Amino acid sequence: MNILAFDTCFDGCSVCVAQRRADSIVELASAFERFETGHAERLVPMIGEAMEQAGFGFHEIDRIAVTVGPGTFTGTRIGVAAARGLALATGAALVGASSLAVMAEVAVRELVTHEGDLAIAVDARRGEVYVQLFGAGGLDAKSLPAVLALAEAARIGDGGPLIIAGSGADAVAAAAMSEGRQATACLPDLLPDARALAHMAAVLDTAEGPLVPLYLRPPDAKPQDGKAVARA
Numbered sequence: 221m222n223i224l225a226f227d228t229c230f231d232g233c234s235v236c237v238a239q240r241r242a243d244s245i246v247e248l249a250s251a252f253e254r255f256e257t258g259h260a261e262r263l264v265p266m267i268g269e270a271m272e273q274a275g276f277g278f279h280e281i282d283r284i285a286v287t288v289g290p291g292t293f294t295g296t297r298i299g300v301a302a303a304r305g306l307a308l309a310t311g312a313a314l315v316g317a318s319s320l321a322v323m324a325e326v327a328v329r330e331l332v333t334h335e336g337d338l339a340i341a342v343d344a345r346r347g348e349v350y351v352q353l354f355g356a357g358g359l360d361a362k363s364l365p366a367v368l369a370l371a372e373a374a375r376i377g378d379g380g381p382l383i384i385a386g387s388g389a390d391a392v393a394a395a396a397m398s399e400g401r402q403a404t405a406c407l408p409d410l411l412p413d414a415r416a417l418a419h420m421a422a423v424l425d426t427a428e429g430p431l432v433p434l435y436l437r438p439p440d441a442k443p444q445d446g447k448a449v450a451r452a
Contacts, residue, residue: 222281225285226263227411232252235263267306284313290320290350303316313427317420325358325416327406335383338357339384
């Protein structure tokens with residue numbers, strides 16, 4: 221199975237071309253860049269470079285995996301649209317994964333071992349975080365992705381010890397400890413990585429219909445009052 225995986229949800233862009241051989245995933249080419257804007261300009265060139273390095277033609281890809289959100293409105297939309305377009309052109313199967321689940325897989329690799337549940341918390345501004353709870357990693361989700369106030373995020377799960385990773389980890393851990401819960405914050409610079417997504421993609425179910433972005437709240441940009449053109 222040949223896999224093309226990519227992510228554009230937050231402040232970075234990553235691509236991985238991998239191959240499933242027996243029970244293992246072999247990473248053939250990958251790229252990871254951090255930036256706040258420019259996903260639309262960099263994603264397709266990065267995919268092309270990774271495919272060339274891996275020595276594959278697009279017709280040889282069996283599965284395309286992408287993070288569907290949560291994330292920035294534009295970044296998430298770019299990734300999902302690219303995945304849908306490539307799948308339509310190549311006939312490859314589509315796989316979608318939560319950006320937070322991919323971050324959990326990255327965190328587990330970084331932490332090596334951890335006790336208790338793992339929460340991924342990403343700063344969503346306005347005193348809120350994008351948060352999801354996991355056990356052993358991204359394939360062991362214990363909650364759905366959500367956008368929660370800090371106090372609510374601090375109570376996620378069963379109240380046991382919590383390891384929190386991501387840009388919102390410090391704030392959520394502080395809120396949890398203020399209520400007497402054991403919580404440890406780590407990996408504040410954590411982002412999704414397509415290499416982790418490629419490993420997940422081999423065992424995730426393929427989408428039965430078109431993938432759609434996972435938006436947990438409406439975009440910040442809104443039309444100005446009185447500026448919309450009336451429909452005929």
